[in-house]
Amino acid sequence: MGLASLPQFVVYSELQSHWASWAWTAFCCLVWPHVAYLMARRSKDPLHAELRNFVVDSMMAGSWVPLMHFNLLPSVVLLTVANADKINSGVRGLWLRSLPGMVSALLIVGLATGFAFQPQTSLMVMLACLPILVIHTLAVSLSTYRLVRKLQRQNQRFEELSQRDGLTGLFNRRHWQDRMEQLLLRHQEGGEPATLALLDVDRFKDINDLHGHGAGDDVLRAIAALLAQDSMAQNSPVGRLGGDEFAIALPHSMGQAQAAAERLRAAVEAFEFDNVPGLRCSVSIGLAPPPDDGTLGLREWLEAADRALYRAKHAGRNRVAGQDLEPEADNV
Template sequence: MDNQRGKGLSFARRIYTPRAIGSGFGGLALIPFLYPLDIPIWTWALLLVNAFVWPHLAYQLSTRSAYPYKAERRNILVDSLGGGFWAASIQFNPLLTVIIISMMMMHNVAAGGPKLLLRGALAQVIGALVSCLLFGASFNAHTSNLQVYACLPVLILYPFSVGMVSYGLAIKLAEHKSTLRALSRTDSLTGLLNHGSWKDLLQLKFQKCQQNQSSATLALIDIDHFKHINDTFGHLVGDSVLRQLSTELQQNLRAEDLAGRYGGDEFCVILPNRSLSQAKEIMERVSQVFCDFRHAAEPELRVSLSVGLASYRLEYEDASAWLNEADKALYIAKKTGRNKICTGAADLLFDSAPIDPLST
């Protein structure tokens, strides 16, 4: 309910400015067309209300309604009813009648598409019939210079206002689309790339390494004994550990490095233009600061990382082979005591000295 009302209020705000400009300058344009005609005084009062009071009244009716969207669509039909009434009241002068019909069509299509366009057209016909019943039906094709000049402001300003509203809406839609795209690529807990997005980028980086003969290193990271952490301290503490590792990665990596959550307690990093030794230094730094992590509610909690590294090599047929080599290195690190950094057989095998979290 609140979400629908919010959308309705936004809709009413978008309509307000074009309506105020169209009604105001449209009302001024009507004056030289109505003045030569023998119309009753109440018609001038109605024109004043329609031109300068109705836009603000319509906005209040919409924003104060429990269903602003429906209320605003009713207001749009009132606009169309008035447009038909004034077109007939000026004896269907071709110039201003076409302007009124064009404004109504633009207004209705922008607000509600073909369905509202048809309903608006029906409202215009009803408004024209009411005017014909009151003043009689007639046609006047003559247009003076003054009448032409009176139409110029509305011809310029109304399309401009509709265009600006449409532009603002397009910008918001683009921002929402960008946000949704980012959310679809991001792991909700850690803020890093999710599994699918990271693997897509891995494929792109692999192709770039092939084409440019450039270097890069993969790192697969596993939080040691993470299941035990969850079982012992609870999932909320486990989530805080995952977020902490995400924070350390973001703070210790370059903008061009691509970190993601591979799944569960496993993380993955692509380090473009980094040699194996450089990647090792970076991962050692991340491991060290991560080992220093202490949870305020669980001071006895200790954490550490196992890391598998694999540098890009020409003999890899595809990105999966490269990733598999890093996975093998991670397996070695976990099977040989954890809390260390290892590489696979395709690279020079090395182990880092274990990082003892108890010594920090």
Template structure:
């Protein structure tokens, strides 16, 4: 940590030293022209020899001394500001030597104030004017008060180079500084939007583009496809070949994405070895063709020389029944998990046959559900297939769509889970059960944490069996099965054994 802090302070010091170097170059030019102006006034006033020496030392030695001090200072920017204050102080002295010749004195104050404004803003200008007044007061004490404000033609001509060249020089330096700041701003903007390893958009900026595309679909109905991709067995690559190989795989996969996609397509690194792709004005069928070509390329043009790295893809085309961006992302995530479940190195598209995993039907008659909301499961054939063979008279059963909205629930489920008429989703049902201490027992003080854990388990396994105990002391053997268009919760039977874990 101390090494990092030292490196950061060194970088900051180099930036401050660059500021001092620019001021050093500006000071050399400005004070050289300033001496021409002062010399003209001294010549006009027939000043003694010693009056020429001190301004010469300031104008020709001062810039180099100030740069030397700035180089050796731990805070070069502050050292340069002290140099500017010294210029103000000596400017006040030279004004007295010039016997307050009006044009040179006005130029001296204005140009020094311009330098101070560029170097430190209004505060430094005010400090500079205070030091200027102090130098003037000291000059009057040393050299006496002499008032000759008139300027000869020679003095006016000597002032012209400074009047013309110094503002141009300061403007040039300011322009370079603005260009440098603009470049830094663009770099910072790029860094804030892109992932450093892959060069793709980072997750936050990519999700912003997904939200914009979703809003565009709502307005104009233009088709779009969302893809989540994941490099298969990535941990094994890191373990066997090292993290450098894993980084190379991520970079090469990002390059492969860029090769096969269009300029209007939006790629992002979603996290770790997972990537997101947004395909505007594209159908699911066209997206599959592109991703299949990419998947084949991963075999013919391997990402790594020492290992074959494949990828799995989950694909969802945007449709009117997808209620939100979050639901769209969730569907793509579920399709990606289906691809993993089917053996990886494949493309799974929502609605295609390979995205459906249906358990074998039981040989008992189907009974119509008592609680339905078929906005998501509105295909009678599909619904019949999902419910085929399940006697729902005594077995609690419910179906949920991919965004966890309740689609179908039989009377036994409604009774056991105390489903309210206003309940829309699985989360609504479980929050009600948790708050009223009814239905299934939820061993957690934080229902939102429990819901996230349940969701993670569901996404990681297409089908799982577990035990559920209820608040009234009963136990149920439970089956949870996920499909491409939702998932089913089935409490198979009540256990009579008071110790169900035996």
């Protein structure tokens, strides 16, 4: 607000104004901002106090115009800046609520000065208006930029959270399916190799019953971390479809996918949980290649992998099964 005093002081100098005009402007621009800050900080209702201060600011701006004898450029600049501050506050309708006070102050001080009218603006006054024009504009622009960037980060964070499973951090079913639709389209258009792997934790209910749901959550998180690591290495969509079922698209043919799935199965079997001694877990994995028929989609692909998973479960669990593959059991 101190910048607002520059054009006023130059105008007062040209008009040879009374010392009271100088004192009033000095108080408004140099003292009042600190008083307003302390009043708002010490108030029981800081928001209400700050809104009141905004209205007082507008009244002060209105009082300056007749003191400058309605000098055109600084009058327009100061009134515009005062209203812009109300709009930038984000408080709906604040600038409208401030207008009556601004107009009232202008009329009262105008009556006291006899509405002296000298609208001509000298070069010196123009130059004195430049700092508030430039600095205020840049400050508002910077504030708006920071607000937009913060909003963008929050929206990005919200979008990421809406795509993730809360427990494991993997893609949730909806977003995983969206990614898989894109992968299937790339396969059908360009022949990109892919194999869908469905993983299901063996006897997960028994883990919860014997060791508690906290231990069950630990198992799910450990498996998710393993899949996420493998997914990052291969840039593969991986998600939690619900409960104790996971899915990952391996960028391999069926033979290579079987070897990769077997490594995942063995890694899960080797898990140890320090906070739950004696807890062991395993997974059954069903593999399915993408449908070659262009009329078939993700649903049919999931159903094929689900049938393979059922074969692995039916063959004794803790093994990998797939289309045209015999269920491969644990060798231990």
